[in-house]
Amino acid sequence: MLPDENDLNVDWLEIARQSETLHDAATAMGGTPWGSAVSDIDSDATLQEYEDALDRHYYHEAISALRTSGQSHSLLLRYLRSEIDHRNIVNLLRALRQKLPAEQRAGLILEGADPSREVCCEVPHRRIRRTP
Incomplete structure (x- = not known):
């Protein structure tokens, strides 16, 4: 649809x-x-792989545009970083459900998240650790 x-x-x-x-x-x-x-995505890639690539591109471009604008956009930057945190948590939960190994889970994490928070990828199945 x-x-x-x-x-x-x-x-x-x-x-x-x-x-x-x-x-x-x-x-x-x-x-x-x-x-x-x-x-550069393989022709047999999944929809999720395409979505992840587009997410990476979008957030990278958005944060780069804010940083190079010469203006202070701290609220918008904080919002984007929260969005990235949310996407990383969703990706991590999906990866845990699929029982992906730690190195594959780590590859799903989007860059640009809030540096004061860390989403840990090397966790046992069904356990997530976040540091405040």
């Missing part, structure tokens, strides 16, 4: 309509700002 079409998503919806596979969609995104995020 696709969202309602509007001026902001018409190009993206067209890519979705014209694509048979995730790899087709990634190829069609080649000329977009998101194309570089998915260009």
Whole structure:
């Protein structure tokens, strides 16, 4: 099911309509700002791998734009870091449910999270440790 079409998503919806596979969609995104995020993903990658790559790209670009703007955006930066923390927790819980080994769990962690909090990846199944 696709969202309602509007001026902001018409190009993206067209890519979705014209694509048979995730790899087709990634190829069609080649000329977009998101194309570089998915260009190196294997053609047999899962939807989750594409989503993770897009998340990494989005948060990296957002934080870079804030840092290079020359203005203080501490509230927005804190919000983005909280979003990254949330995504990391979701990724970690998903990885634990799938019983992925620690090195694979560590690879799912997005950079840019709040440095005052640490999500620990090398935890036994069903146990999460966060340091305040």
